[in-house]
Amino acid sequence: MSAPETPAGGTVARTPFGRTRRGEPVERWELRLPSGAAAHVLTRGAALHRLRVPDAAGALGDVVVALPDVAAYEAAEGYPGAVVGRVANRLAGGRFSVDGVEHRVPVNDGPNALHGGAEGFDQRVWRAEEVTGGEGPAVRLTLRSLEGDMGFPGELVARVTYELSGGADGVRLRLRYEATTSAPTPVNLTNHAYVNLDGPGTVEDHVLRAHASRYLPVDEVLVPTGELRDVAGTPFDFRAPTRLGERLREPDEQLLRAGGYDHCLVLDGAGGGERVVAELTGPRSGRRLRVLTDAPGLQLYTGNFLDGAWRDPAGRPVRQGDALCLETQLLPDAVNRPAFTAGELGGGLDGGVLRPGAVFTGTTTFALDA
Numbered sequence: 001m002s003a004p005e006t007p008a009g010g011t012v013a014r015t016p017f018g019r020t021r022r023g024e025p026v027e028r029w030e031l032r033l034p035s036g037a038a039a040h041v042l043t044r045g046a047a048l049h050r051l052r053v054p055d056a057a058g059a060l061g062d063v064v065v066a067l068p069d070v071a072a073y074e075a076a077e078g079y080p081g082a083v084v085g086r087v088a089n090r091l092a093g094g095r096f097s098v099d100g101v102e103h104r105v106p107v108n109d110g111p112n113a114l115h116g117g118a119e120g121f122d123q124r125v126w127r128a129e130e131v132t133g134g135e136g137p138a139v140r141l142t143l144r145s146l147e148g149d150m151g152f153p154g155e156l157v158a159r160v161t162y163e164l165s166g167g168a169d170g171v172r173l174r175l176r177y178e179a180t181t182s183a184p185t186p187v188n189l190t191n192h193a194y195v196n197l198d199g200p201g202t203v204e205d206h207v208l209r210a211h212a213s214r215y216l217p218v219d220e221v222l223v224p225t226g227e228l229r230d231v232a233g234t235p236f237d238f239r240a241p242t243r244l245g246e247r248l249r250e251p252d253e254q255l256l257r258a259g260g261y262d263h264c265l266v267l268d269g270a271g272g273g274e275r276v277v278a279e280l281t282g283p284r285s286g287r288r289l290r291v292l293t294d295a296p297g298l299q300l301y302t303g304n305f306l307d308g309a310w311r312d313p314a315g316r317p318v319r320q321g322d323a324l325c326l327e328t329q330l331l332p333d334a335v336n337r338p339a340f341t342a343g344e345l346g347g348g349l350d351g352g353v354l355r356p357g358a359v360f361t362g363t364t365t366f367a368l369d370a
Helices: 070-075 253-258
Strands: 011-019 025-032 038-042 048-054 060-062 095-098 101-104 127-131 138-145 156-167 170-181 207-210 212-215 262-267 275-281 288-293 297-301 307-311 317-319 325-329 360-369
Touching: 011 070, 011 127, 025 127, 025 138, 025 156, 038 156, 048 170, 048 360, 070 307, 207 297, 253 262, 275 325, 288 325
Parallel strands: none
Antiparallel strands: 011 025, 025 038, 038 048, 048 060, 095 101, 127 138, 138 156, 156 170, 170 360, 207 275, 212 262, 262 297, 275 288, 288 360, 297 325, 307 317
């Protein structure tokens, strides 16, 4: 597809990216600004493939981990760049109940179901279409998840729109999530991009600030215990800018269980709409990422399970600590944890459940400057 100019001055281009092992064609959609900044989105997994933005010297570079082809994405564990669901994060025991009826999701993470099960949304090819009339070039991806898909009730239609915009204050990539259902079902959508603002190398020198006064401790299989714990005096206190590696190797039971950070920060100001919840800076590039969201949670994951099996397009291995994830979401396992859906933490859902006639919505913006 050609790259017509959008009303906001950017372009949208669609190109083939290969085929899945099942023979399904995968497309890559490029959203590009006149400055050269660009986002690439794949129809497989609705994945953020690349995000190229300038550093402090004006040089464009990728700030998310990319893999070279469809086969690499299919072989990769860890959900690189994907939109995950039907329920992001871990469902304890791979089970939940809605209106007194128990449902089971095939486990794929020890005793738990992770990111929607073995055949979650990251494994599917979504339908894509260009969206016009916004602040910049945009693409909307749609997936229909049938009744009984991975054990979930109801037919769910999920959509995510990526929109890229820019100006004197930097580059913004906005993700808008929507979902509707034919029967009550839990839903929790997020993006699982792996970020390194400095390009290849460690993220331990990145500095993070997060507006979160509480976090969710986890048990031995990394499922939240149900406690909303104060971050004060713990390695999870990022209320002041803190180098990621500063406390990473402290003998803290929570860090030891996860092999680093793999915990949900409970964000302040939930229910107040989209607001700045985190700020990340890369010391070598001078890039800054601000995360804005209307979600109540932010899963901080420091790539603890990356083992070098991934290779980026230049052939470099991606190892533990080479990237991190900042996954905006509803609180994990919320359908099984009433305290996680109380008040403004519920994200507008009824006990973590989306019901017919209602619409699940969520917005997250990644704002980058240098």
